[in-house]
Amino acid sequence: MVIGQTHPPNILPDATVTHITPDEYRAKEEIAEERHEYCNGEIIAMLGGSLLHSRIAVDITTFLNVTLRDTTFETYNGDLRIWIPRFNCGTYGDVFVIEGEPEFNGDRQDEILNPRLIVEVLSPSTEAYDRGEKFRKYRSLTSFCEYLLVSQNEPYVEQYYNSDRENENRWQWQVCDRLEDAIILQSLNNIELPMREIYRRIEF
Incomplete structure (x- = not known):
């Protein structure tokens, strides 16, 4: 399967001038009022x-x-960062699940290396990135084997699964794409996620 690639949206103006190290990024992120992704x-x-x-x-x-x-x-929710070593990238998934003990990035307690399932709720500004370049980065994680892309605008979920990691x-x-389904x-382990649970407080 070939997934189209789209660069991350909203690169900050100063980011195109000076590249910073991962540790400099982490120091900024600890005091930032908004979240940021780090990309090489x-x-x-x-x-x-x-x-x-x-x-x-x-x-x-x-x-x-x-x-x-x-x-x-x-x-886990989106407060915990996912670190992707191959791409020197730190990012946030909306929801993710790990199996067993979390694998941290060195001595960092805020960066996880072993998500198994990742869920992204799609937004107009990030949908192309979530489908393309971000999915490509996630796929480099050996633990990662299932991906859900969830629409906000209609009962519609795309599911990707890899049985051969x-x-x-x-x-x-x-x-x-039906509320009656799961x-x-x-x-x-094949648990069911009902569509009505995903959209339980949403009126279409």
């Missing part, structure tokens, strides 16, 4: 989400957290 020396501003974006992300997080609480899986480009794709999360 550049800082990329991340736009704030909408009310719908927040509702959907919170409801997915809540459902997964409750459903997985007695398993070896653990759910030794081949990062062999992904299966399917769509769920998504089978293959990376989480």
